[in-house]
Ligand SMILES: NC(=O)c1ccc[n+]([C@@H]2O[C@H](COP(=O)([O-])OP(=O)(O)OC[C@H]3O[C@@H](n4cnc5c(N)ncnc54)[C@H](O)[C@@H]3O)[C@@H](O)[C@H]2O)c1
């Protein structure tokens with residue numbers, strides 16, 4: 001049986017990417033540090049993906065197993081040696097940590113296997129696979145880099161499926177929204193995977209996804225958190241917040257239309273479809289999951305700052321994006337490591353200096369001034 005090695009047996013790993021490989025006739029070897037999940041995968045060898053709908057339709061995912069990357073290094077090398085695909089859904093900040101193990105696996109593989117291997121990072125980050133490739137190459141000698149050149153291919157991708165935190169008493173089953181989109185950038189003819197869409201240029205796809213789904217999601221999460229709401233759909237019961245989401249997505253939309261020549265009506269329909277996805281009450285998606293890791297979300301290339309910077313460059317409005325950035329700065333969730341660090345930075349300094357450090361914005365930039373104005377207003 002063909003195999004796919006997937007790093008990260010979490011929500012997207014089990015609920016989306018691993019499920020598509022399994023449905024396409026692959027055995028999926030999940031690699032994770034969560035021992036309980038790995039043990040259960042090996043014991044049960046299957047799980048269910050359940051749709052967040054009234055009917056709760058379910059699909060059984062079979063031909064799965066697990067490896068712990070901390071205690072089973074050698075087995076992970078063996079799995080990489082024989083795989084057709086190597087994918088990740090582990091969080092962008094974790095990619096550097098798994099790179100040394102992948103590098104060792106690739107070095108061992110190319111000594112005995114001339115077949116092509118396709119590496120795809122499925123993370124909410126622009127050019128995540130390029131970044132992963134860089135981290136892997138930092139761990140390879142020149143000879144191995146040359147040896148893998150025409151055998152290991154790295155493709156960027158965009159992944160879209162809302163998978164909330166799972167409240168299922170340790171079961172492997174995953175609740176997911178019905179909608180999904182996995183877009184992979186390549187001009188190669190690659191082995192078929194159900195549900196994978198191939199495009200020659202990912203730019204418009206990843207930006208459209210990140211600056212609509214994830215920008216909108218972030219606005220709801222931070223305003224919801226600020227207003228004491230538990231979930232995304234509960235937050236959207238507040239019409240003022242829905243208005244704010246539409247206004248912000250109007251700004252990212254104007255940038256996307258300007259940058260990629262998107263059809264205005266189609267883009268508006270895309271926005272409305274996404275707002276409806278957010279309203280799915282069966283997802284029970286916690287605002288703290290969606291707002292997680294605010295330092296990453298405030299990064300220069302991420303869902304809030306990049307569209308604001310691009311809108312400003314293009315002479316477009318960015319005041320609602322500045323408000324979204326301000327609301328992210330107010331995310332003071334004590335359970336979130338990055339939120340704690342962010343609040344500590346703010347308490348020891350000032351907003352312009354924090355934005356300089358975290359988002360790469362000049363302290364006297366027009367965006368920074370606009371963020372400070374909104375921050376002061378929201379804080380009241
Ligand atoms: N959940 C969603 O709705 C969604 C949708 C699209 C994209 N994404 C992206 O997918 C990625 C994963 O998100 P998720 O929601 O599945 O997160 P998750 O926390 O459910 O899964 C991440 C998994 O990675 C594992 N992990 C952490 N550190 C590790 C390490 N050093 N080695 C091996 N495994 C490690 C964790 O144990 C966990 O099982 C993120 O980049 C996220 O932005 C998520």
Ligand SMILES: O=P(O)(O)OC[C@@H](O)[C@@H](O)[C@H](O)[C@H](O)CO
Pocket residue numbers: 124159160161162163213214217218289290291292293
């Ligand atoms: O995963 P993050 O932390 O980058 O973003 C949180 C959510 O916006 C995200 O997980 C969405 O649910 C997902 O991107 C939908 O495709």
